[in-house]
Amino acid sequence: MKQGTDVRVPEDIAEWVFVDPEDNDTVVRLFVDTHHRGDARVQSWVTAVKGLHTVRDITFVSLSDLVRLRDAVRQASQNTAGLTADDLRDVSANQEQVLRLFSLAAELGSSDFHMTIAGYTRIEMRINGDLQVIKDIPREDGYALASTIILSMCDVTEKQFFPNRKQDGRVKAEFLRKVNLFGARYSHTPTVDGLYVVMRTIADDGDNVPSLPALGYLPVQCGVVDNILRRPEGVIILSGPTGSGKSTTLRVFSAMYLGRTGGKKRLLTIEDPPEGRIPGSIQTPIIADKADPEATKLAWVQSISSALRLDPDAMLVGEMRDVNSALTAINAAMTGHQLMTTLHANCPVSILERLVVMGLNPALIADAQLMIGLLSQRLVPTLCPHCSLSWAARQASLDAADRDRLTGLFTADALTALRFHNPAGCSHCCKTVYGTVFGQGIAGRTVIAEVIQPDARFMQIFRERGKAAARQYWVTTLGGITRNQHLLIRIREGRVDPLLAEQVCPLDEDRLTLNATAPTTTDAGEHRHG
Template sequence: MEIINERQDLGYVHVAQQMLEPCLVFFQQWNNPEVVAVVLEDGRLLASPGAWRKHFVELQQIAFAARNVCPVKLFCEGPAAMIREILTDADGQRRALEIQSGVTQYGENLAKQTLSDIVSEALAVDATDIHLRMCGQDARISFRIDGLLCWQGNRSRIFVTEVVAAALNTQSDDCSDVFDERKISSASITLTLPEPYGEVRIRAQKSPCRDGFTVTLRLQKSAQLEVPALAALGFGNETVKQLQMLMQQSIGLILISGPTGHGKTTTLAAMNRLVPATRKVISLEDPIEIVQPAIEQKFVPNTAEHNAFSEMLKVVLREDPDLVEVSEIRDLETATSAVSAALTGHLVASTIHANDAMGIIPRLLDIGLTAVQLSQPDLLAGLIAQRLLPRLCQHCREIDMRLDDGAVWRRNSNGCEHCLHRGVSGRVVISEVLIPGNEACRFIRDQDFHGWREHLRERGWRSLASEAESLVRQGLVSLQDACEVVPNMRIQAFGVSAIKEENYADSI
């Protein structure tokens, strides 16, 4: 018996179309994802170890059934996931032809199993997101690994569309709409995968585009149900002390900024571990991403009501909270309610999309708040910004340039076995914490952000760019990655890594 471990080892060969239906029936009848088989056009019967071990007689029957259409010449064994992928791709191609001729059918069980396979593949390489782009006859699949988008291959658009439809229509926790690829929709999905993954929560976002539609799946492993400590996330001792001091405040507004996928929600959950058990914490979320048993998490549904968060914020203020959290400030109504709560004796924490800590203020002004509102004393307890930078693989990194006091390193384009040939392995966090004092109120009121930045620099404040430069000089991240991810970081003359703080007044 021939052992085949990789799909590429099969060569350019197709599934025998006359035997596709019997192979699908064989897979579905056992209700076991590890029992699967397929007959290839070159006469090979490829089956999983579980199929050969438990259902040898039935496999012989498949070989006998193929004698007149595609005689089986060789028995082969391969991984169940690989065979399922071959089977689903062939089924998708067949279904595409059936749709063109007006005849189609729906394989829900196989679609559900395919979603589990794709998610398992993503988790195996520590991906945080799965990106599906449907265009033409293909579905382009990419994984977000260590902050980088990595193409994984193309599958049948017809079948992957059925996978998405089956997930949203039958496995979603909060999606009530019938699947329509022309509409924008979002949903939460819970999957139970084989060990070592267990239960996985997925946040799905779907939207149409010019030549099809896209789906982004944010993955959250069950391990994230255990809220991490700030030190375990990579924050330094000084930063942990600053964040601990913020969470001990009784009033004010704490805001964490950063792009999507850079750990804002995880950081806020870790900060909650610093809150003593004697304080009541209520968190308003859409969706609930990290389960935190010690706090009251309330799901605020994504409804047509534009002010759902602001209205719910008013409700929870009557429930005697010490700390109120909002998953994200997205609009003027929510921002106004958060400011009002912070000015009426509550500590409020939330996340927001902004360039950096100081950029939170221009972002709030852009939403619709006024400089007078934001400059009120004791309103802003703390402004935080963070980024996750790809960590260079220490086994294959290459010297980019030499400096008098060391060297600047870059990614190895070919990588090595330690980093799965990506050149990076994991990510490292950098952050900046800004605690506005009385002087900050004047700068905010006058919208003098350049002056505020100069004032902070004179007092030794470390920005995101300063933190990134330190990591570049330590050889932990590449200069190119730092410049792509970190705001206000540029290269000075002679190719030496340096930091330049941009004039915020130019961008407002």
């Protein structure tokens, strides 16, 4: 679908109509806002178009459908053409360099790009979780790019560039549209040698939200999540380190909720900043002076409290940051709302422990009717299926410690099924930028997760006997799949290099953390209840 360039649309009706030309540009389809179908200006324009073109049909749609049509055309155009001359019109040379970095980040699938300014400026991008050098530029050019972003490309920031103290900003929508981004945020901090800058990029992929299986969740885990999301009220907390895909997973949960309710329930989000578009929801940012931590904490509490007056059915709170925001969020769930949020914790059971440490009453959080879902996830790199190496091809080049560890953990039959990273890569996974090859041997990343739907007994064990006992009960009685078991499934499928994966989760983690009576075989893992 493309917007015709030879069909002129008057500015006074441009919001109400859309032209979709056929491949030969002589036959067109017209889309008209149904509420303006009787407008004399629209009718006159349609008559004029019919006199110059063959109109295959006229479809009357809602204004929201027209917006989606235009967005689809814009996104398709940018996906195929990258930055165009129109995109770079009226931007400065430094702004253009920043936009080209954004565009490159999207092309390489990078979540962030970094500038380390010292004796020179090194530009790196985080690709599949790892930093890779893009290029080096002069020190002065790095400062020029940083100051350009702060002074002319951000809409929530200070009026001056201060390289000697921390600063944050959010890139203006007018620049984001040029590179097909939903959001981008800037942050810098001074170092002993200069300045460290990080730009987080958020793709505008709200119409292409992945499914849980696409993220890497196992079928049984997907079933547990579905059961949790069917609950009309309660708190769902997702944990994991920075960069573990929590925001994406919450967007998937949101899409599942909105899909099931058919748009008849209101989902309201509170985020700092919004981490991706969620069609059908009302997304609200935290408005506060980000240089003032106390003001930001207060803004979180006030935003959650005021959201309850906006008649939501469910809420997504980007993060529980402190005891006050956690209490306010939990109170929202206690008043009959479903609430999804995130918290930094090592595992699902540690979520409860962390809330206790933050100062919440253990009796409050150890309530299976209130805390309805506890989840944790990590991301591990997946191998290129075209060039990954077999055990026979890789074992000779392994150092003795790695070889002994693998032979001690896997049977002879299991070893033959292992696949390993090929650092040379191949034509399917490699891409060359600025003379540097990226993506060698890595196809992407997949989730390894733990999903707990607590019952009353689980909560009782947590309160009386602690985290380890509650986790043991989850595995042995509720049939929970640990992240270790999840990882071993992916390793035995040949999708994940065991040595790369161990940088995320130890291969023998369950042996170290669970009693010997706990089931640990991956054969049973696909059939458990989570």
